[in-house]
Every structure is written in structure tokens, then in C-alpha cells.
Amino acid sequence: MILHNFLKQNLPFDVNLLPDNCYLVGGAVRDILLKRSRSYLDLDFVLPHKPIETAKIIAREYQAGFVVLDPVRYIARVVFPHATIDFAGQEGDSIYQDLARRDYTINAIAFHCREGVIIDPFQGEIDIKKGILKMISRDNLADDPLRLMRGYRQASQLDFTIESFTRATIKDLKELLKNVAMERVNQELAYLFETKKGSYWLKEAFKDGLLDLCFPSADEKMVNLLANIDESAQFLSSKYRSNFPDNYSWYKEAKLACLTNQNPSIAETELINLKYSRQEIKSVLTILQFTNNLTEIDFQKNKRKQYFFFQSVGDYFPNLAVFALAHNVSKDLILQLMELYQNPEDAIAHPQPLLSGKDIMKYLNIAPSPLIGKILTEIQIAYIEGKINNKETAIDFIKNNFIT
Missing domain, CATH: 1.20.58 (Methane Monooxygenase Hydroxylase; Chain G, domain 1)
Structure with missing residues (x-):
């Protein structure tokens, strides 16, 4: 019911534009079940057929932004002022096969948008209630090693713990991180730097050897x-x-x-x-x-x-x-x-010059040179030390110290 109400109240387009076999998946489902509010909506839908065409129809109907992100995997994005909606082709012959390829159980939950049914083959809802991150399989983590670092990031963001066997597997696979583009690793680190529990999980990642490469x-x-x-x-x-x-x-x-x-x-x-x-x-x-x-x-x-x-x-x-x-x-x-x-x-942290370089060239009758910068600096220091206090005393300072 909570997922159905969320879509009804927050979806930036008519839900009837979604095909019959359309599923809300991933982090959005997890966050809705956790009742985590977002100021900016970011949703992922999986469709067994024609995801790009569906995205294009919705974008055209609402004059929203549209871009094909991956023509091979059939992924397209529709951008609204306060929402980004991704449509992707289903991987495998069923939604169950699609979910089986994901990283952690809490991210492998789907919601059938028309039938209002939750598909949760790996008991992700139970893990959400327990507040734990549990991998679906070792192979899934190895297939995309960024998922190793993502575990610490998601634990930080959600204030979850990482299940012990999962954490041991992450530690065992840590060398695979060297195969990931640094830009992607850096993005996960950025999340860790910017969340309340980030320092704790950075420390835990260090203990497990995941920071050695970075x-x-x-x-x-x-x-x-x-x-x-x-x-x-x-x-x-x-x-x-x-x-x-x-x-x-x-x-x-x-x-x-x-x-x-x-x-x-x-x-x-x-x-x-x-x-x-x-x-x-x-x-x-x-x-x-x-x-x-x-x-x-x-x-x-x-x-x-x-x-x-x-x-x-x-x-x-x-x-x-x-x-x-x-x-x-x-x-x-x-x-x-x-x-x-x-x-x-x-005047020390945010100095405002009493004289300009042109003033100094005029009073000393000299051409532009590094000496002018030196004089400007000494004027400013004399000012903050209380030796001069206005333009006139600054001119006297120049005459007394730089004119022979």
C-alpha cells in the first residue's frame, strides 16, 4: 500500500502511461519502505518490452527531457523539473532473473506498478527491517567490483550494518577494485565523505583493505x-x-x-x-x-x-x-x-588597498615593475600594524621608505 500511495502522490506523470508489466525497482523501493524522504525524486523502472519507446512517449506527453543512456541495454531517461525517471529493459526472462543480478538484497525488491504487488525473492524487506546489507551472491559483487565500495557507502547512508559473511566476501574480493575506473570509485568516496556515518565506514573500509588502492x-x-x-x-x-x-x-x-x-x-x-x-x-x-x-x-x-x-x-x-x-x-x-x-x-584577512599601483607609479615616477607589488604589500602591512591609517600617511610612508 505504501508503494502504491507513493506513486499515486508523487509520480510526475499519469501512472496509466506505464505498460502492464512495469516494475519500480532498486533504491527507490528500498527508500520508500524505509520512509526516507527525498527532495528530488529519482526512480528506476524495469520493463520487459519497449522501455525506450515508453520513456519517449512520456517525455513527449509532458514536454520533459529525454535521453537514451544505453541503447544496447535499452536504458532511457526522462527528466522533469523535480524528478529523474529511468526506464530500463528487463535483464533475463523474468523480473526474478533481473533482481537476481543485483548487488544486495535490500536493492533487489520490485513493485508491480499495476498489480500493486511486491516481488521480493531474496527477503530484502526483512533485511531492511533488520538494518543489514546482505549480498545476493559473491559472483554479483565480482561482476561489478564497485559494488564492494558501494556496500560501505550504503551502510553509511542508511545507517545499516554489513552482514558478517558479506563483509568477509567484500574483503576477500578487494583486489578487484583495481579494475574499476577511478572516477566511479571517487563518486562512492564522495558519498562517504558527505554522510553522518561516513567517517566510521571509511575507517571500516580501511580495516578491510578497500582504501589501499585509493x-x-x-x-x-x-x-x-x-x-x-x-x-x-x-x-x-x-x-x-x-x-x-x-x-x-x-x-x-x-x-x-x-x-x-x-x-x-x-x-x-x-x-x-x-x-x-x-x-x-x-x-x-x-x-x-x-x-x-x-x-x-x-x-x-x-x-x-x-x-x-x-x-x-x-x-x-x-x-x-x-x-x-x-x-x-x-x-x-x-x-x-x-x-x-x-x-x-x-584588514588582515580581507585587505583593501589604500593606494593603487597607478598611485605609486605616479608618486615615485617609475614604470611598472615588481617593486610596485612589494610597496603595496608593505603599505598594507604598515596599515595592519597601525603605522599608517589613511591614504595621506601611506604616501608619507612611501616617501620615507622608498624614495632616496
């Missing part, structure tokens, strides 16, 4: 720091609630910095191999390169050093702050710097 430098101490990262992020988020998102995704690079080699050049190679974006790599390298600045004895009182620190770190600072707190850098120092960073008018 993070060859990671050791137990580094992995254990993931919990500290979460605690640090939660502390900063609660203290600066209006400035940080209420989720686990904003500090992903701080977690990445825990798992990669602590040598920035080696870390860069690891992250490139994992197909991370330039921005993500830059964030991790910045964290690794500049966290050590915060351990310098005079840093907390040295405005010059703080100025150059923020010039180098920029908007990567929140991630760096999380990483630094997790690595026992002084909380007082982090809060001091966070106050500077949070203030858009702060």
Missing part, C-alpha cells in the same frame, strides 16, 4: 583522525552557525588531507590519480602546506605572518581550520583567525 599512504593513525575532523567541523559550525552549511560536505577536503600523503607533492599525485578537481586538489595542498604555519611560536601575535598566511590560504581557510583543530593546533589561535576571516572588513 590512499596508499594512509595508516591507522591518519584514518582515526577522521573522527576528530568531524568533531572540529561540528564545533566550528555550531559556533559560526550562520556562516557554515548544516551538512557534512563543506569540509570534505579536510578529510581528504587526512588520508593522503602528508608530503604535498606526493599528495598531489595521489589526488590526480583519483581524478579530483583542480579546486579540490588545491584545497588539500593548501591545507597540508600551511597548517604548519599555525604552530610557529610567534604566529598568534605576528600580524605580518598572519597577513601572508591569509594571502596564501584565502577561502580554503575553513577547511584548514578544521584540519588544524583535529591536529591539536591551539583552539584559541583558530578562533582568533576565524574571527578575522569572518569579518569581511578585516
